Amino acid sequence: MAALACFAMLVSSLAGKPLMVVLNAKRNPIETMVVAIIIGVGLRNLKLIPKFLDAGIKAFEKPLIWGIILYGAGLNFAKLANQAPKIFVTVIATMAIGFFVIYFVGRAFKLPEKLTMLLGVGTTICGGSAIAITAPLIEAEERDTSYAITTIALWGLLAIIVYPLAAQAVASATDAGFGVFAGTAIHSTPQVIGAGFIYSEAAGRMATAVKLVRNCFMVPLALVVAVWYTRQRSMDSAKEGKKLNWVKAFPWFLFGFFLMAILGSKGFFTETGIRTFKTWAKFLILMGMAGIGMNTRLDSFKGIGIKPFVVGLIGSMTVALVSLGLIWWLKLYAMPVV
Helix, strand or coil, rough: HHHHHHHHHHHHHHHHHHHHHHHCCCCCCHHHHHHHHHHHHHHCCCCCCCHHHHHHHHCCCCHHHHHHHHCCCCCHHHHHHHCHHCCCHHHHHHHHHHHHHHHHHHHHHCHHHHHHHHHHHHHHHHHHHHHHHHHHHHHCCCCHHHHHHHHHHHHHHHHHHHHHHHCCCCCCCCCCHHHHHHCCCCCCCCHHHHHHHHHHHHHHHHHHHHHHHHCHHHHHHHHHHHHHHHHHHHHHHCCCCCCCCCCHCCCCHHHHHHHHHHHCCCCCCHHHHHHHHHHHHHHHHHHHHHHHCCCHHHHCCCCCCCCCHHHHHHHHHHHHHHHHHHHHHCCHCCCCCC
């Protein structure tokens, strides 16, 4: 998994730099997570992975959990408190409406419940990172996790190009308006930053600030989902005459995330230390994504079809429309950029 993560970083760098020049972007639009998953899926389905490696690959959640804990060091509560109330309203509304629309549409399309929930958190919170955090909490299968990340990545990558070009064609669009829109409507952090800076440097700064606020809801939402799922399992177990170990089921590593966030906000870590934590966190999460890819067998997708992509598209459009409506209603387009 570590070797594949390193190779994915190399591929992303070599392929992304020329694309950055073509798009005049400030950030690499080719996500290493997507590269790692695609290569991992290829290795698995071409049967290029020796069987003696399977036990280690199936333990992909271990680096994921440590990556999540270290990721908390980069969360600054002081910056969160300084954000405007209108931005909070926009972020919360787009997340809530988007998640429930995706959930009900997904269930209407008869998608597996876990896959629907992963599509919901991936679209409304933070793409692959939110999916990576939520998947182990609801005991999602590798195929659901991989399919959700692929769906989110597809529409997110298209948004990097389509949204800035569409906004630039609108004469009334502003840097602040597009920054808030990108920060609330596009899925993952790299995609948000890429789209923001493609539009303008000021929009990129605003998009980054808004996305920081949105990312702060990643773990709380994951905790809510985990509690709900555990309660459902408890009810099912009670019907079956079984007992569920709540202590074992609780996601204790979330306390590690919050502890790192508190220490970081209180100044216990230097800037160099925080950058180091974030670097290792991203790499460990990337390892987990590589593991997910290498655990994915394409024949397991039989019976799912194109429905997740349709649900993902509907969810993306819903979040975008809600974001645009709130930006217009609250006049966020007139805000000064950060």
